[in-house]
Amino acid sequence: MLVIMKNDATEEQVQRVIAEIKNMGYRGVPMPGAIRTAICILGNKGAVEESRLLPLDGVKELMSVTKPYKLVSRETHPQDTIITIENVKIGGSNKPVIMAGPCAIENEKQALTTAEIVKQYGATVFRGGAFKPRTSPYSFQGMGIDGLKILKKVHDETGLLTITEATDHVNLDDVEKYADIIQIGARNMQNYSLLKRAGEAKKPILLKRGFAATIDELLMSAEYIMAGGNHRVILCERGIRTFSDNVRNTLDISAILSIKEVSHLPVVVDPSHAAGRRDYVIPLSRAAIAVGADGLLIEVHHDPVHALSDGMQSLFPEQFAKLMEEIKYIYK
Ligand code: PEP
């Protein structure tokens, strides 16, 4: 249930409604919008006693939310959410944000060299895993905390924002300290202790869709983070498992449209983990921008042939330059 406040409702009136919702045994979360504030009622199992809220000053109407998720829903927040981190804006009608870098941070030279390359061609966020969720226990697992320190150095030396993955609720503490955006990977989309910890984080979260997750399941996971108090959530389509075995994962390009129809959160696309091969990354990026993705998460390495993880899908610097040039025209 949503309490829709009048356009000229005061902050005191909003707080009075939230206090009454608390008296009723529920939680009221304000969702300020460009025109009006809506207050989302959380925790009610059945109907809410409308007669206790409707007469309060500043209340325009009560509206039921038809979806199982509330805070992520466009019914609750009709305008697109725009997430601002330093001078970068993600979502709404802003230019697509390009997050690029290696799958994993391997050493300082590799990270700084790749960061300078992606910056030169227009990326504003540097990606690089320090805690790597690898299918095989014998594969490179990432540099851990030392990788996070390199990531921080990349930020300080290049001015690029940084994104890296937290793989559990314990290492999220360190990721939050060193990175600008916290990534939750496909394998962890339904790791509820991690989602709850992400809800308490003071940094934005990029939540990837699980290999076999529906859109509703992705949105329910985002709801965990928002219900915990962190409203800065970016969703990411990165390909799903289907019967097609021609590529690593099938990029669900229509997911961008479906998510945007029902949710106000920004959606970015990771074509690298969908394709699994670098020659498909540029065409899939063009497609993602054409359907309205708010950004791309791309694997780029200064020397992909010698990459310690996901080298086959990592772009060479000149391919990244080409990608940036091509999506510019599509975006326009
Ligand atoms: C990654 O971005 O490095 C990664 C492991 O992605 P995913 O969780 O989508 O597999």
Ligand code: MN
């Ligand atoms: Mn990877």
